[in-house]
Amino acid sequence: MRNLLAFLALGAAALLSAGPGLAQQAWPSKPVRIVVPYPPGGNVDGAARIIASDLQKSLGQPIVVENKAGAGGMIAGDLVAKADPDGHTLFLAANGPLLFSPTIYNRQLYHWKKNFVPISRVSLTPLLVQVHPSVPARTVPELLALIKAKPNAVTMASPGAGTTNHLLSELMQKATGVQWTTVHYKGNAPATNDLLGGQVQFNFDQVSVAQPYIKDGRTRALAVIAPRRVPWLPDVPTLEEQGIKGVEGQTFTGLLAPAGTPPAVIEKLSAALKTVLDSKAVQDRFYQAGAEVAWLSPQQFTAYLQKEEDIWIPIIKTARITAE
Template sequence: MDRRVFNLSRRNLIAAAAGSFVIPVAAQGFPSRAIRIVVPYPAGGTTDILARLIGPKLQEALGQTVIVENKAGAATNLGAEFVARAPADGHTILLGTNVTFSVNPHLYRGLSFNAQRDFTPLVPIALTQTVLLVHPSVRAHSVRDLIALAKEQPGKLSYGSYGSGSLAHLAAAQFATMAGIEMNHVPYKGSAPAMTDLIGGHIQLMFDNIVTALPNAKAGSVRALAVSGARRSLAAPELPTVAESALKGYEVAGWFGFAAPAATSSVVAERISEEINKILALKEIRDRIIASGAEPMIYSPQEFVRFIQSDYLRAGELVRVSGAKAE
């Protein structure tokens, strides 16, 4: 990975901490008008829900109107490009995901913006996991059972995903690689049609977003075997992780985080980050994030920079293993 990634943000933060950074005039009057949170997904999804959860509290903290604006399209690239090209004054920020900052740079060539260099990371807000689900007819009640079955029937099991390069695809491909099994990938245009076919028995398994996975598992339409993250989910603590079940070191998770245009003053970036972290510390906010199927994350901007760098490298390996191509 290019070692210049995020150097601008780090230099500004270090200089500010040392007291040697001269505060720009624009930063002294921040915020001076409404703030836009750009969500690169359609309204109603988890990213949109989280933005509208944080927005009103951020409005109270900053004393200016906060508007959530959905700019969906091109696998989050449309909204990300819009923010990357926006004035770097803190009044337009992006609520992106691991897809935006970690996965897409490995999938898409020739983008008009660079996800690593054209943003100043602010803070992450939540981590999300997928759930390994199987159709009730599949003779597997644990991860070990599923691996054994797949080895008995190489190439017979099919897994669904909500598109090439999606978290569901990357999770399943990594699972197959680490388990040493062969499965068929069936990509769908979204989670809903994939879940419909899983319930109908047209595919045998999938890694699905925890928000939609758990209700279907509780209804008995599918069977939940494990979660894909490094630790058990707060939303379903009874489910083991894939790692503890059978595949040590397995970890695939998504996340949501705020970023501003690259040249944003460190003073403004720190102000926004500090206020968002205060909001995330509120019990009512934490409870609602957990209820959405995600888990709160409170990092400093510096920690977030390091987190993205690490996740970018991890995502590159996942994309390579999966053979995912931009659709």
């Protein structure tokens, strides 16, 4: 009897000590939700759907993409921040919902360092400067000279206060010392329509959105706002090539989990996502959408987010950008 009790005690101790490991090995034990802060369509939703099918194969559980739009993306962010930190609810975030919206809306529902654990960056979509064909400028320095000469005659179309496009415009004004008139629209579609119609003279937009208009001559690209030229528009120079330094504009997508998610789950997710993004088929799908894969380790993604915060939050505060 004494031997039996000793055996049972040892068995119980072994089960207790193995408990956390068994729990981690069991992940995922049910479908995994990827919450997207925008409606279906667009580059963020597209990125989630590109990675979902391959992650599902790798992890052995269904991956469900769930769209939760509203409040500058904060409805989705708040939902994930408050979710159980068990690795079954994830946030496919972008610049605005993750970094900008809590400051712009003055609603500190979450902060990325406090409420989330970065898993990996997923994709990058570069932006560019484009003008209506009636604008005589062929380079960004020529556009800046035109604005200086006729400060009230050149207007920039923004899809809304606090968007990446708008913040990039503010950063550009700060870097060059040239001020222009910004016209805010309720979304990118009406802003683009007025640019195409010549009611405004230029804008900042994603390469993926602008590319068709550039190729058919309805707008003219002056520069890509990225560290290097982009393969979709190889003849368009960068800002730095035109003598303007310190200005970069790319929208990112990245995957995060609620704070407190076990490190083993984060590492497993990161490794699985790297395998997915290393796939040529997946890279081609991002390329066709006007984006490029951009995996980073959890540590690298954390450093990247800190750098982005250090650049853009001061711009928001200095320009006093708030949501209406």
